[in-house]
């Protein structure tokens with residue numbers, strides 16, 4: 001009997017393209033992975049990819065070639081377009097735990113030689129200066145609330161309380177701010193990401209797409225070689241934007257910013273039925289009829305068995321995915337930066353703009369800093385309007401975290417568990433906590449039986465901040 005064998009094809013020994021071909025070849029070769037890999041060279045792997053991945057469209061093979069790309073000093077606006085590729089992994093510089101270099105921002109190449117360039121730079125510098133000026137007065141209030149512990153150094157004290165004041169100050173940081181992001185992606189995702197970037201309306205994003213392609217080609221010479229701009233993206237965007245601008249006037253936010261548009265009223269029964277189906281041999285219709293025949297207490301008992309033993313770090317069973325909820329959301333840009341990281345759901349953000357107004361955090365008012373804050377936000381609004389008249393995409397660079405953004409999102413109950421519990425946690429930023437809590441309230445109003453098992457901090461404090 002041949003013994004089982006489990007081992008790594010180490011990237012220290014084999015290139016990503018060789019690893020991808022090795023796995024692809026197991027489909028038809030009787031050899032072990034090790035033997036296949038040892039027979040291959042970079043050249044023969046490239047030939048294989050040209051024939052199968054590029055020629056015959058067997059694109060999933062490229063998923064076995066994984067790259068780690070370090071991207072530095074690009075705008076947070078550009079990071080959005082990179083992170084819209086949901087099948088990759090990202091970690092970026094935090095606005096909560098780092099200090100910001102006041103000259104570290106992007107001036108887009110579109111403004112070269114343009115009369116608005118100096119006003120753009122002046123407005124961004126005003127935002128950075130106001131941000132820097134806001135730190136001391138807000139810190140003083142937080143220091144009073146959270147005094148230094150015995151023998152605590154200045155640095156340790158600041159580390160402990162920093163997020164509490166920076167969370168309010170960060171509303172002033174514009175989308176042009178420099179950030180770094182680490183991206184781990186397989187070559188298939190990367191190819192698709194490069195295509196999107198090369199088709200993007202902003203020069204910065206197109207240039208990043210070129211540079212990522214160049215860097216990736218050193219590791220995977222064949223798999224991203226043919227990634228080019230896609231006419232479909234450009235033309236569709238242009239034509240739909242024209243209809244969108246002429247059909248409907250922009251609407252100011254109303255209500256609490258969290259509006260559930262749509263849900264499946266039968267989802268609770270479907271989830272419970274699917275959970276029985278998973279462990280039985282009946283048809284789904286049978287399982288559903290059984291659940292429908294139960295009274296509320298009996299269904300609650302099954303719900304308890306499905307979710308009652310969920311531990312803090314456990315993921316609920318996949319059957320919670322037999323549900324959907326669609327929300328029209330308005331949240332500040334800072335909260336959106338966090339919301340967008342929830343890759344499994346479907347999200348449609350509108351472009352950054354100043355037209356939906358901005359939030360003023362309570363700490364800014366308490367620190368007597370409201371006037372400079374409002375002056376900076378009003379200056380942005382004015383410059384935004386001038387640049388947007390020339391190029392609305394470009395004007396997005398100016399928009400700070402405090403301005404509101406509209407996002408359409410569809411997700412299922414399993415994703416909602418993750419989003420709501422993670423983002424309502426005490427250490428989460430107060431505006432995303434508000435969104436997570438409100439989404440939960442909507443879910444609970446339609447599906448109380450299954451939503452009630454979400455765990456939240458007992459005492460809620462986000463209301464103190466806004």
Ligand SMILES: Cc1cc2nc3c(=O)[nH]c(=O)nc-3n(C[C@H](O)[C@H](O)[C@H](O)COP(=O)(O)OP(=O)(O)OC[C@H]3O[C@@H](n4cnc5c(N)ncnc54)[C@H](O)[C@@H]3O)c2cc1C
Nearest residue numbers: 087088089090091092093094341342343344345418422427
């Ligand atoms: C306290 C805290 C601090 C943070 N600080 C930073 C920071 O400094 N910088 C930063 O960039 N981000 C930061 N984040 C964001 C964080 O890295 C995640 O991007 C974000 O919380 C979304 O979570 P997720 O990836 O679990 O969610 P989703 O993308 O919603 O995924 C849902 C679940 O699907 C599974 N999943 C999805 N994709 C994969 C995958 N590729 N591989 C394996 N499993 C997958 C996981 O189980 C995941 O929990 C922070 C988050 C928290 C809560």
